[in-house]
Amino acid sequence: DANGDGAYIKFADGTLICWQTETESLASTIALHGGFRTPGQLWTYPVAFISAEVAVLVSVRDLTAFGANAYPDSTTRCFWHATTITSEVVAADRTVSLTAIGRWF
Numbered sequence: 001d002a003n004g005d006g007a008y009i010k011f012a013d014g015t016l017i018c019w020q021t022e023t024e025s026l027a028s029t030i031a032l033h034g035g036f037r038t039p040g041q042l043w044t045y046p047v048a049f050i051s052a053e054v055a056v057l058v059s060v061r062d063l064t065a066f067g068a069n070a071y072p073d074s075t076t077r078c079f080w081h082a083t084t085i086t087s088e089v090v091a092a093d094r095t096v097s098l099t100a101i102g103r104w105f
Contacts, residue, residue, distance in 0.1 A: 040071075050102070
């Protein structure tokens with residue numbers, strides 16, 4: 001199934017997998033571990049998990065970012081940001097693929 005926040009599949013064993021591709025125009029100027037990152041962006045899952053124990057995988061889909069990180073903070077959402085080696089004050093489209101895996105019951 002899918003809605004405006006992404007797609008998902010519920011398995012009979014209770015596993016829930018959600019996914020989404022997002023593109024945001026972002027500068028990368030916040031210092032992080034010897035490089036830089038963009039401001040945090042919110043992804044609301046297309047359907048809620050039963051607990052906040054969710055594994056979120058994020059990967060960049062273009063060459064405007066070096067990497068990306070995601071931080072689940074509830075049963076309904078996570079935050080993500082893209083990372084770059086150098087500071088980039090001019091915003092660029094950053095496209096990431098997000099996948100969240102957890103339980104729906």
